[in-house]
Amino acid sequence: MDIETFREYCLSKKGVTEGFPFDKSTLVFKVMGKMFALTGLEKTPFSVNLKCDPDRALELRESHPEVAPGYHMNKKHWNTVNFSGSLSTNLKQELIDHSYDLIVNGLTKKLKQELDNL
Secondary structure, eight states: HHHHHHHHHTTTTTTTEEEEETTTTEEEEEEETTEEEEEETTTTSSSEEEEOOOOHHHHHHHTTTEEEEOOSSSSTTTHHHHHHEOOHHHHHHHHHHHHHHHHHTSSSSSHHHHHHHH
């Protein structure tokens, strides 16, 4: 999965916006204003920070060398995933979905309703 495919996949999800809130090279994806994925456009190899359930994060880090504690993030809740590595596209999409779902599930009732109405 290259950066354009990653971007398109993220933007295909309901309520997602993209932006550069930190600097001109860190692309951030949010659902209802809450961050679920980010990547450095100038970083090589291509990697993505994704939110993750803490127990699952540990499992993923132990079983996949492409998954590491979140770079410049809360290492308990975020992973940095090397998208240039050997992880399958299905697993990459599953990790994006998991991150998105964690954020959506944590939204307030009001924001969930707004998302449902989109």
